Amino acid sequence: MLHKTIYFLGIFLITQLANCQLKEVNPPEYIKTINFKGNTAVTQLPVIRLGEPVVLEFDALNGDEEDYYYKIQHCNFDWTPSILAKSEYLDGFDNQRIRDYENSYNTLQIYSHYKLSIPNQFTRRLKKSGNYLVSIYNSYDELVFSRKFMIYEDKANVGIGMKRSRDIDFINEKQRVEIIIDPKSIQLNNPMQTVNTLVVQNNNLNTAISNLKPQYTVGNQLIYRYDKEASFWGGNEYLYFENKDVRAAATGVYRIDLQDLYHNYLYTNLQRSNLPYTYNPDINGNYLITNVNNADVSIESDYVWIHFSLRPNSDFDTNSTLFVYGNFNNYAVNETNKMTYDASKGIYMASILLKQGFYNYKYVTLSDGTLNEGAISGNFYQTENNYKVLVYYRDLGGRYDKIIGLGETTSINISN
Incomplete structure (x- = not known):
């Protein structure tokens, strides 16, 4: 009886963990200037093509030259942990010490600068597209901070059009995103169930719009022409x-x-x-x-x-x-x-x-x-903002959410 209780308790804990949405953890006061990027100057939210490198840098201002370790988790579209084993999405090992670090030179504020590059000698390759969370731990295995990033495959063209809101109450304040997804080399089966989208303004996941479904199809193309559901506040220039x-x-x-x-x-x-x-x-x-x-x-x-x-x-x-x-x-x-x-x-x-x-x-x-x-x-429809659209696809019977396409544009040429 005791063995059965332990077994079912274990199953319950695993199920709860799998259903837990992972969130970014912000760092303590002594961790500063977290710079997370791929091949571009954009920081904090890398969206990289499968096979490209990603770099995470940060400073520790406590002057202790502490050891820090990194762990990488593959996630589903909704940021719950995927069921993939680590060996399925990672070639090599994680939970390794960050060995690339230097102390500041000729500065009033003493700090140590840490740099994690992937791939490296231990983590040779990330093998799957999708959502990822990299977590930084100290030598006591305490979580210091974590950051999200995405890896995509180039299997679909993603067209984006920027329009003003159709709602007359917000026509001068909101920007609307129209999307056309055109698969290149794959057939999108049952897209209402298998395709998800994520629309991100200015690399800010806090205001992202997720899970828009295609309204109709033209040939193989999926068409999204929502108003309220795909509208962002325009904001103002920074x-x-x-x-x-x-x-x-x-x-x-x-x-x-x-x-x-x-x-x-x-x-x-x-x-x-x-x-x-x-x-x-x-x-x-x-x-x-x-x-x-x-x-x-x-x-x-x-x-x-x-x-x-x-x-x-x-x-x-x-x-x-x-x-x-x-x-x-x-x-x-x-x-x-x-x-x-x-x-x-x-x-x-x-x-x-x-x-x-x-x-x-x-x-x-x-x-x-x-x-x-x-x-x-204030909010103004004329504001120049950056927009990214990521397309997720899990085929019937699939075990994880792939990212099959990335589209990017700005609202500088917004139209009615």
């Missing part, structure tokens, strides 16, 4: 600053101070939700580590306290919770990037420790668990 020379006021910086570390004070931003749209080129929330004086930006760039400030409109509810937001912190909202309101000055303020570089950022509000990117910046 604000930005650059401090590749920490000793000189550059773009967006009006004052510099040196204490234990350099402090850069940014110009106070104004609430833009009630202002007309103005085109301002950005890099869609991304960031780039750069340094004007040194060759190796990974270990020779210093950390600087960046002081953000925002002056809201006079009718703004100052009891609102505000955050500084961007790809630099993986679009997270936590105490590190939370702003405080100074009633005597009438401004919100936040100080964040960031590595030298060029950064995009915006201000967002959080109310009852709902994030609002447009409360401060």
Whole structure:
């Protein structure tokens, strides 16, 4: 009887684990500048072709030269663990120590820079397309942080058209995505059941739209022309600053101070939700580590306290919770990037420790668990945003969700 109880308990735990949706875990305070990319400069959400490399870099500011280990998990479309054995999707081994690391050189802030490249001598190849989660552990097998990435196969053309919303209430504020999927070398059987889509704006999985089903077919093509279901808030162009020379006021910086570390004070931003749209080129929330004086930006760039400030409109509810937001912190909202309101000055303020570089950022509000990117910046259909569409396919009897195609576009040529 005891053996049966243990057996069924084991089956129950395995089932619960398989149904558990994996989420990204954000790092502790001493882990900074997580730079995750494939062959492009885009960070934080690599979408790479099967067989291409992926690189994860980060800094540890505690100065302990700790050992860190990585584990890789293959996932289904909905980010639950797939049933594939590790040997089925990974050629080699994971749970290996990250051996490529260097200490900072000639910086006020001491840190160690770690770099994980896949493939490497232990993890020779990732063999399947689909969703992946890479998790970083310390030497006590405690999870430090995790990040998602995707691998796709080029088996379908994915066409994307950007349109304004058909809803007259949001025609000036929302952007709508139309999709055409044209398989190249495969037959998509029963696509209503076997094909899933993921639409991502500016590499932000928090606002992604998932599981759109084809509305109709033309030949082998799958057509998606939704309105409400495929609409994103347009947002506004990101604000930005650059401090590749920490000793000189550059773009967006009006004052510099040196204490234990350099402090850069940014110009106070104004609430833009009630202002007309103005085109301002950005890099869609991304960031780039750069340094004007040194060759190796990974270990020779210093950390600087960046002081953000925002002056809201006079009718703004100052009891609102505000955050500084961007790809630099993986679009997270936590105490590190939370702003405080100074009633005597009438401004919100936040100080964040960031590595030298060029950064995009915006201000967002959080109310009852709902994030609002447009409360401060506004929403405009003219805003230039980046969009990616990933197409997932699990054939009848298939054991995992393949990614068979990737489409990418911007909304710069949006039409009615």
